[in-house]
Amino acid sequence: MAKLASALVSRLVIIVPYAWLLFFFLIPFFIVFRISLSQTAVAMPPYTPVFDLAGGLAGILEKAREFSVDNYVWLTDDALYFNAYVSSLVIAAISTLLTLLIGFPIAYGMAKAPRSIRPTLLMLVILPFWTSFLIRVYAWIAILKPEGLLNQFLTTIGIIDQPLIILNTNSAIYIGIVYSYLPFMVLPIYSALEKMDNSLIEAAQDLGCTPTSAFWRVTFPLSLPGVVAGCLLVFIPAVGEFVIPDLLGGSETLMIGKTLWSEFNANRDWPVSSAVAIILLMILVIPIVYFQNVQAKADSEGK
Amino acid sequence: MMKSLGSIRRSFAPWADPASKPFISVKNVTKKFGDFTAVDDLSLNIYTREFFALLGASGCGKSTLLRMLAGFEQPTSGEIILDGQNLAGIPPYRRPVNMMFQSYALFPHMTVENNIAFGLKQDGMPKPEIAERVAQMLKLVKLEKFAQRRPHQLSGGQRQRVALARSIAKRPKVLLLDEPLGALDKKLREETQFELMDLQQELGLTFVIVTHDQEEAMTMADRIAVMSHGKVVQVATPAEIYEAPNSRFVADFIGDVNLFDGTVIGVEGGSLRIETTSGIQLRMASPEKPASGAKAAVAIRPEKIRISRQPPDHAPVNTAEGEIWDIGYLGDMTVFHVRLKDGKVVKASSLNAVRAVEDPLGYDQQIWISFGEDAGVVLKD
Numbered sequence: 001m002a003k004l005a006s007a008l009v010s011r012l013v014i015i016v017p018y019a020w021l022l023f024f025f026l027i028p029f030f031i032v033f034r035i036s037l038s039q040t041a042v043a044m045p046p047y048t049p050v051f052d053l054a055g056g057l058a059g060i061l062e063k064a065r066e067f068s069v070d071n072y073v074w075l076t077d078d079a080l081y082f083n084a085y086v087s088s089l090v091i092a093a094i095s096t097l098l099t100l101l102i103g104f105p106i107a108y109g110m111a112k113a114p115r116s117i118r119p120t121l122l123m124l125v126i127l128p129f130w131t132s133f134l135i136r137v138y139a140w141i142a143i144l145k146p147e148g149l150l151n152q153f154l155t156t157i158g159i160i161d162q163p164l165i166i167l168n169t170n171s172a173i174y175i176g177i178v179y180s181y182l183p184f185m186v187l188p189i190y191s192a193l194e195k196m197d198n199s200l201i202e203a204a205q206d207l208g209c210t211p212t213s214a215f216w217r218v219t220f221p222l223s224l225p226g227v228v229a230g231c232l233l234v235f236i237p238a239v240g241e242f243v244i245p246d247l248l249g250g251s252e253t254l255m256i257g258k259t260l261w262s263e264f265n266a267n268r269d270w271p272v273s274s275a276v277a278i279i280l281l282m283i284l285v286i287p288i289v290y291f292q293n294v295q296a297k298a299d300s301e302g303k
Numbered sequence: 304m305m306k307s308l309g310s311i312r313r314s315f316a317p318w319a320d321p322a323s324k325p326f327i328s329v330k331n332v333t334k335k336f337g338d339f340t341a342v343d344d345l346s347l348n349i350y351t352r353e354f355f356a357l358l359g360a361s362g363c364g365k366s367t368l369l370r371m372l373a374g375f376e377q378p379t380s381g382e383i384i385l386d387g388q389n390l391a392g393i394p395p396y397r398r399p400v401n402m403m404f405q406s407y408a409l410f411p412h413m414t415v416e417n418n419i420a421f422g423l424k425q426d427g428m429p430k431p432e433i434a435e436r437v438a439q440m441l442k443l444v445k446l447e448k449f450a451q452r453r454p455h456q457l458s459g460g461q462r463q464r465v466a467l468a469r470s471i472a473k474r475p476k477v478l479l480l481d482e483p484l485g486a487l488d489k490k491l492r493e494e495t496q497f498e499l500m501d502l503q504q505e506l507g508l509t510f511v512i513v514t515h516d517q518e519e520a521m522t523m524a525d526r527i528a529v530m531s532h533g534k535v536v537q538v539a540t541p542a543e544i545y546e547a548p549n550s551r552f553v554a555d556f557i558g559d560v561n562l563f564d565g566t567v568i569g570v571e572g573g574s575l576r577i578e579t580t581s582g583i584q585l586r587m588a589s590p591e592k593p594a595s596g597a598k599a600a601v602a603i604r605p606e607k608i609r610i611s612r613q614p615p616d617h618a619p620v621n622t623a624e625g626e627i628w629d630i631g632y633l634g635d636m637t638v639f640h641v642r643l644k645d646g647k648v649v650k651a652s653s654l655n656a657v658r659a660v661e662d663p664l665g666y667d668q669q670i671w672i673s674f675g676e677d678a679g680v681v682l683k684d
C-alpha cells in the first residue's frame with residue numbers, strides 16, 4: 001500500500017511540470033494561434049468566428065471553415081513587420097553581445113574573489129530585482145535626458161558643453177537592455193566559472209600556457225555552457241522587449257514588441273497581433289530547438 | 304633486460320659521491336603564508352635521474368615545497384637552483400618541469416589525445432610530430448584504445464595514466480608528482496608503483512614525488528626526505544631511514560617501532576650499556592658514545608625481537624620477561640603484543656615460514672623477548 005502510494009507520488013511529481021506547461025504555455029498558445037486564424041470584427045471579442053456550442057458539432061465545423069491564414073499573408077505584404085522583426089533581432093543581438101562583454105568580466109571577478117565575500121557579491125547582483133523593473137527603467141529617463149543627471153555631471157566636470165542626446169535613441173535602448181538583463185548573463189557564467197577546479201589553470205600553466213592563453217584554452221571553453229545559457233536568457237526576452245523601447249527608445253525605433261502593442265491596443269486588431277506573436281515565437285523557438293539538437297548530437301558522438 | 308636495470312638501480316648513489324653535482328638544489332628556502340611557516344629554512348639536493356620522495360604527514364610543507372619547484376608558489380626567502388639556473392621569478396610556464404596533479408586536473412572538455420597533446424601544441428610543435436609523440440605516450444601508458452574518450456568516460460586508474468602521459472609528454476627535466484596514487488585503490492596502487500619505477504628508469508627522468516604513504520615512498524624512492532613542520536628531519540635511502548633513523552620522530556614515523564627510554568651507564572668495546580627506566584639491561588652497538596648518565600632511547604623494530612619460552616643465553620642483557628597479551632595473525636606474519644613486567648607493551652613479529660606450527664604461542668603465555676646487539680638504534684633524543 002505504501003509502495004503504491006509512493007509510486008503515485010512519484011508519478012504526480014512528473015505530472016506537475018507537464019501540467020504547468022499545458023495550462024500556462026500550450027493552451028494559451030493555441031488560443032493565440034486560433035485568434036491569429038480569425039478575422040477582425042467590430043464585436044466583443046473583436047474577431048470572428050466565435051464558437052457557439054448551441055450549433056452542435058455541425059455548427060462548429062461550419063464556423064471552422066472561416067479560419068484562414070490571411071493575417072500571415074498580410075504580414076508578409078507590409079514591409080513594416082519584416083523590418084520590425086529584423087530590427088528587433090539586430091537590437092537584441094547587439095544588446096546580448098554588449099551584456100556578454102560586460103557580464104563576463106563581472107562573473108569572472110566574482111568567481112575569483114575570496115570565498116568569504118562571494119555571497120555578498122552575489123547578493124549585489126540580485127539586489128536590483130528588489131525594485132520594480134518599471135521604476136528602474138523610468139529612473140534611466142531621469143539619468144539620460146538632456147537635462148538629466150548624466151549630462152549635468154559631464155557638463156559640470158567640463159567634458160562636454162552641449163548635452164548629449166541619448167534618450168529616445170537606440171543607444172538608450174542598449175543601455176536599458178544591458179542594465180536590466182545583466183544579472184541573467186552574470187549568474188549562469190558565474191556558476192560555470194565558480195565550479196571550475198583551479199588546478200586546471202595550474203595544469204595549463206604547468207604545460208606552458210601563459211595566464212592569457214590558459215584563459216582562452218581552458219577557462220573560456222569550460223565557461224561556454226554558462227555563456228550560452230546567459231546569452232539565451234538575455235536574447236530571447238530582449239527580442240520581444242516592449243517596455244524599454246517604449247520608454248527609452250525614440251519614435252524611429254522599430255521593435256516588434258512595440259508594433260505588437262500598437263496593433264493590439266491602438267488598432268484593436270487581435271488577429272494580426274496574434275499572428276505577429278506566433279511568428280515571433282517561431283523565430284525564437286525553431287533556431288533554439290535546432291541548436292540544441294545539434295549540440296545533443298555532438299555530445300553523444302563524443303561518447 | 305629488467306634485471307640489468309635493477310642492478311643499475313642498486314648501484315645508483317650520486318649523493319654519496321662528493322664530485323657529483325646536484326640537479327636540483329634547494330637552499331635555505333622558507334615559505335610563509337601570513338603567520339604560518341609552511342616551509343622553514345629547508346635545504347635539499349636532488350640528483351639527476353633520482354627518484355626522490357618527500358614524505359610527511361599532511362601539513363608538513365611537502366606539497367608547498369613541490370609547488371615552489373613547479374612555480375605556483377614563490378619562496379619567501381632562499382633559492383632553488385635547477386640545472387644551474389636560479390628559478391626565482393621564473394613563472395610555471397617557463398620552467399623545464401612538469402607536474403602530475405593529485406586531482407589529475409585533466410581538461411574535461413578535451414579528449415584523452417588532446418589532453419596529452421595540450422603542452423605540445425602550446426609549444427608550437429609541428430602537427431606530425433605531435434601525433435607521433437601522443438601515439439608514443441598512449442602506448443607507454445597502454446591507453447591506445449581510449450584516445451578519443453573524454454576524461455569522465457574513464458576509470459580512476461585510466462585517468463591517472465592520462466595525467467601521467469600528459470605530464471611526461473613534453474619530456475620535462477623533472478617530473479613532480481603530487482600524491483599521484485592517492486586516489487587509487489590499494490591493489491592498483493601497488494601495481495602502479497612498480498610501473499612508475501620502470502617508467503622512470505626507461506625515460507631517465509628525475510622524479511620528485513610527494514606522498515604521505517610511507518610504504519609508497521619506501522617502495523619507489525631512491526631517497527626519502529622525511530619532513531615535519533616545514534623542516535627536513537632526515538634524508539636517506541629507504542633502508543637507512545628504516546634501519547638507522549636519526550631521531551625518535553623518524554623511527555616512530557616509519558614503520559612500527561619499540562622505544563626503550565633509559566640512561567647510558569657505560570661503554571663496553573664498541574657497544575653502549577644502557578639501563579632502561581624499568582631496569583632492563585641493554586647492550587647496543589652504537590657509533591656514537593655519549594657519556595655515562597646521558598639520556599638515550601633505543602629503537603628496536605618488531606621483526607628484530609625474538610620470542611622464546613626459555614631465557615636466552617645472553618640473559619640478563621638484551622632480554623625481558625613478559626606474557627603474550629595480543630596476537631595479530633596477518634597471514635604472512637604474526638604480530639605479538641608482549642606485556643612486560645612493568646606493564647610496557649612491546650611489539651614483536653615473526654614470519655610464518657611454515658604452514659602449521661606445532662604448539663604455537665598462545666594468549667597469556669609466559670615468554671622471554673630478546674634481541675641482538677645490532678638489533679636496535681641508539682637515539683639521543
